[in-house]
Amino acid sequence: MAMTSNQKYNKPVAVIGAGSFGSVIANLLAQQSEVLLYARDPAVVEKIAHTREHRGQALNRNITPTGDLMHIANSCDVIFPIVPSSAFRQVMQQLSPYLHPYHILIHGTKGLDINLPEGTNLDDQPKLSREYIRTMSEVITEESVVVRIGCLAGPNLAGEMAAGQPAATVVASRFKEVIDIGEQLLRSDNFQVYGNYDLIGIELAGVLKNIIAIASGALSGLGLGDNALGLLISRGMVEMIYLGKALGGNVEAFLGLAGIGDLVATCSSTQSRNFTVGYRLARGEQLDDVIASMEEVAEGVNTIRITKKLISHYKLRAPITEALHEVLFEGMPAERALQFLMRYPYNVDIDFI
DSSP states (O other), X not given: OOOOTTOOOOSOEEEEOOSHHHHHHHHHHTTTSOEEEEOSOHHHHHHHHHHSEETTEEOOTTEXXXXXXXXXXXXXXXXXXXXXXXXXXXXXXXXXXXXXTTOEEEEOOOOOEEOOOTTOOGGGOSOOOGGGEEXXXXXXXXXXXXXXXXXXXXXXXXXHHHTTOOEEEEEEXXXXXXXXXXXXXXXXXXXXXXXXXXXXXXXXXXHHHHHHHHHHHHHHHTTOOHHXXXXXXXXXXXHHHHHHHHTXXXXXXXXXIIIIIHHHHHHHOTTOHHHHHHHHHXXXXXXXXXXXXXXXXXXXXXXXXXXXXXXXXXXXXXXXXXXXXXHHHSOOOHHXXXXXXXXXXXXXXXXXX
């Protein structure tokens, strides 16, 4: 399975999920490999096959659309699941009967899964411990026989990548072979790939930065400038590290491309779905209306719901997350949340090293 730097990967690879990011990753992979791109909607499969275009992106001729998960598993040893976290477990349950221990799965989903006792839901829980939270790599482990698992995380705004602008990502895994294959398949002249062995930490960095991206959008919606943004990003990083450590990640994962790099990109870009949510809320729109009008999921909304309950369980200081929870779900105006944060008694700048 391992490849040297001057070898090509001979078998097809697959991307499960034909959203904006999944389509971008499929195009990157297609520069070196045949790619099967899975979409569950037969109409989308047919459209891609006939137009060679999807979500505003021209798709490489090496990409073949399909709605057949068994065909994907039988044809490909390396699979990239890139679907919303709310659907991730269901997709894995559908794919799992066709998977074998020789498969490698590298996901690109920046969200959390909740594994609660049967008959209960998130609203029933005043608090949540790590016992009930799963990253996507943990969902793959629970739902399949696959052992060699990785994830993608980094400043990967799909629009810029689709335009061929320079970007980079982290392939994280406990297995060097997974990192090596991810680098070999994805690296190009305009796309750099780094490796990291802290799989959980890198996943958490990608998840938690979405919270701060919503806050950044709210600052922009309030008409605030770069000083406020710098304050938010720096305090947001500290908050991410507190939460990440409590959930099993290492500090180092948050200080690299998947942490600071992704945080800066998503907090500064109107292309970010999470930024857009915060911006529109601050401009006076209602959360339900914002979500209903978006074509793709802003993972940070559900992450805030989950993280607020984790904060309560672990008794963590996370004022940005708490303030956002009040804005999104309790009717607090964004202006009042900002006043709360400006008055919050931070006593130490850095205390996690």
